[in-house]
Amino acid sequence: MSAPLLEIRDLRVSVRGDEGEARILDFVNLTVARGEAVGVVGESGCGKSTLLKAVLGLLPRGAEVETGVIRFDGEDLLQLRPEDFARRIRGRAVGFVPQDPFQSFNPVFTVGRQMLEILRWTGLPGEPPRTIWTSRERERARAALIEALRAVQLPDPEGALDRYPHQFSGGQRQRILIAGALAARPQLILADEPTTALDVTTQMQILSLLRRLARDFDVGLVFVSHDFGAVAQLCDRVAVMYGGQTVETGPADAVIADPRHPYAAALLACHPDGERPLVGIPGLVSSALAPPPGCRFNPRCVLAVEACRNERPPLRTVAPGRLVACVHAEAS
Ligand SMILES: Nc1ncnc2c1ncn2[C@@H]1O[C@H](COP(=O)(O)OP(=O)(O)OP(=O)(O)O)[C@@H](O)[C@H]1O
Numbered sequence: 001m002s003a004p005l006l007e008i009r010d011l012r013v014s015v016r017g018d019e020g021e022a023r024i025l026d027f028v029n030l031t032v033a034r035g036e037a038v039g040v041v042g043e044s045g046c047g048k049s050t051l052l053k054a055v056l057g058l059l060p061r062g063a064e065v066e067t068g069v070i071r072f073d074g075e076d077l078l079q080l081r082p083e084d085f086a087r088r089i090r091g092r093a094v095g096f097v098p099q100d101p102f103q104s105f106n107p108v109f110t111v112g113r114q115m116l117e118i119l120r121w122t123g124l125p126g127e128p129p130r131t132i133w134t135s136r137e138r139e140r141a142r143a144a145l146i147e148a149l150r151a152v153q154l155p156d157p158e159g160a161l162d163r164y165p166h167q168f169s170g171g172q173r174q175r176i177l178i179a180g181a182l183a184a185r186p187q188l189i190l191a192d193e194p195t196t197a198l199d200v201t202t203q204m205q206i207l208s209l210l211r212r213l214a215r216d217f218d219v220g221l222v223f224v225s226h227d228f229g230a231v232a233q234l235c236d237r238v239a240v241m242y243g244g245q246t247v248e249t250g251p252a253d254a255v256i257a258d259p260r261h262p263y264a265a266a267l268l269a270c271h272p273d274g275e276r277p278l279v280g281i282p283g284l285v286s287s288a289l290a291p292p293p294g295c296r297f298n299p300r301c302v303l304a305v306e307a308c309r310n311e312r313p314p315l316r317t318v319a320p321g322r323l324v325a326c327v328h329a330e331a332s
C-alpha cells in the first residue's frame, strides 16, 4: 500500500496561558489516503478544530507541539517554517472549508473579487502567489474560478462572480467556499463542520458534493462533525476523539455498526436514528487544564475500572484497520 497522503502520529499539543498549561491534543492519530474521506467526531472541546489548525500551521499563540509527527505527502510539516506553510501548504496543497458560510464573506465586495483575491494569495494552480497579475493571469484565474464553481454545481458560474454574497443562499455560499478551496487544486481538503449553519436537506447536498469532489479530484478529505449520521453517509473512515485523544479509528460503517470504545458507543447512542431511544452522556468533557489521570473518559465511563484511572490506554488493533484505546476492547 502506498504511504498515506496525511499521517498524524501521537501528536501532543499544549497551550500555555494565564491559568497554567493545558494539553489540548494528547496522542492524536489520523491517516488520510488520496481520494479518501475521513470523519473526525467528538463532543465540543475535544480538539477537532485544533487538530485541523495544526495541519494548517495555524495553532493558537502560546500553543506548542510537544511530540508527534504530521507528515503530508511525504513531508514533515512540523519542520516547516511559517513562511513555507503560507507559501506552499495553507490554501494551496491543503484547502480549508470553514464552518459558517454566512460569516465567511465580506458583504461589500462581489464574490468574484473576493475569490480572485484568495487565488492571488494562494497562486494559480501550479504557480507561486503574485502580488500583481498581468491581464492574462487575471483571465486565467477567472477561468479557474468559473471551472471550480461549475464543479460545485453553482448555477450560472460566470454571472456568480459579479454578484454580492447576500444574493446567494447559505447552501450556495457554502458551494462557493468549497469552490474557493478547490480552485488552487489542493491535494487535501479540511472541512470543519461545513454544514452546521445549513438546513438538513442542504447539509446532505453539500456533503454528497464534498464526497464526489474528493473522488473526482482524488483529493483527501477530513470532515469534522458532531454528527455521526453525516459521517456515516460521507466518510470511508472515522476517527473518534475525546478530550484531545483519539479513542477509536476504523472503517466508518464498522465503527458505527459496532463501536468498541465506550465513548464512541455513548456518542452513537446520542444520535437519533428513529429506532433506539436517545441517551445522553452524563457529565461534561473534562477540562484540558486538569484532565483526569489515565483514560480521559474514565470519570464518565460506566465500564471504568482501577486500570482506567492509572494509565492511558494506547491505541491497539482490535480488528483489521480498527484501533481502539480502551482496556476493555478485545481483539476479534
Ligand atoms: N487559543 C487557545 N488557548 C487555550 N485553549 C484553547 C485555545 N484554543 C482551543 N483551546 C482549548 O482546546 C480544546 C479543544 O478546542 P477545539 O476548538 O479544538 O475543540 P473542538 O473539538 O473543535 O470543539 P467544537 O466542536 O466546539 O468546535 C478546548 O478545551 C479549548 O478550550
Ligand SMILES: [Mg+2]
Pocket: 048, 049, 050, 192
Ligand atoms: Mg471546532
